[in-house]
Amino acid sequence: MNASQDNDTLIPPLPERPLGRTSWQVFVGSMRAFLLREMMNQFGRSRLGYVWALAEPAATVAVLAGLHAVVRGGHHALYGESPIVFFVFGAVPYFLYANVVAAAQGVCNSQKGLFNYRQIKPIDVLLARGVIDGLMMVGVAVVFLAGWWWLGHSLPLSDPLQLLWALFSLFVLGVSVGLVFEVFGTIYPDLRKVISMLTRPMFFISGVFFTIDMMPSGLREVLLWNPVLHGVDLTRGAVLPEYESPASWSYLWGFILVAQFIGLAAYRRYLYRLI
């Protein structure tokens, strides 16, 4: 069909896009568009992309459960009916946080071309990536619970609402911390190295394979400064019926608010250098 070339105009009248949208409408529209695009793009990158999301926590759980079986033998001193449940609900919340932080890293530099469209700002990309990675981890939890139930076990959920709330808290924590790291890491690239060095032991001190009350009291006071430990422990408290988590919601959310404030303030201040 060469109709457009035969007419005198090259550009036929096309639908007008809505003008004068509020900034909230622009934000929601861009987020939706970017989410769809990223999901397609990730699937295009590797057909197994979503399977790999399952692999990392699954491998972690397998290694931890294996080690536990070797070291402790048959008699486990963990909460819950099975060490597998115990480790799954350490690995899922931890990787939820860690993957959301990781997803935020490098968005400013890798998506520079996108910021030519004024509708898209780094924070949109950061949030959308975080949502995708966060949802993947929630998916992992759902897959595990469904599989656990299918194998004939009872569903180990003592407080589903608290579980959702704890996972959501870790997601917000990941976005906030990721924003702080990304803003300062983009402005001072050397800082990225320091950050990655400092956050390397996070896996070991965030309660993936222990609860707060398993720690000796001297160590406990130090570890409790880590907000991720609070989040992971609260997740476990929501899942294991006999475990009452001593972690603090107010410390976790206090930390989130402070990190979020610093991140957003720095983002606002340095936006002109991020795009």
Add this chain to the structure above:
Amino acid sequence: MIQVHNLTKSYPLEGFSRYFVFRGISFELPSRTHVGIVGRNGAGKSTLLRLLGGMELPDTGQVRSDGLISPPLGLSSGFAQKISGRNNARFICRINGDDNAAARERVEFIREFSELGEFFERPVETYSSGMKARLAFSISMSFRYDYYLIDELTAVGDQKFRAKAQATFAEKKGQASIIMVSHNLQALQRDCEVGLYMSPRGPLYFDDIGEAIAAYKKDQNTR
């Protein structure tokens, strides 16, 4: 009309020093008139264009306009590599607020205008640079703007497509502005009406593109 008022833009150098691309410049560009911007390398032409489009934020000063300013045309760095040209086009429609029906109509226009054929359904990573530029150009042209920004439109595809692009500019005359940065002075002379010369003394506006080019050439010869 685009009003640029007291605009300053600088970039950090090593240490605490800064490089000032321009300091406190002010000028006006008319609407519905094609503008050619000339100047030496590093005179701040591209930076100015990016500031006009809001891709970068100035240190001080402001840009005011009475109409819509496009993103720089023919810019292909924003595409997702693993998804098709169609899906990339649809993404741009969505962030501009199109509903599904409007997006479908617009994407159909983009498919036809870009003349990509079956490549329109293939991932962008399989495109040649000219094909990418054609897709980007077609997407920009599918939206109505009052000011279209173009930074060096040398890469827009082959001879045939370039002629088409030029015909589009001619068609836009009297309806919209095209603000074009180029080192191809003949193209500017042909496509533009008024000119802005980014001289070392600051921007100089000329009502006739020929005068702007003459001033630029004269400066170069005296050096």
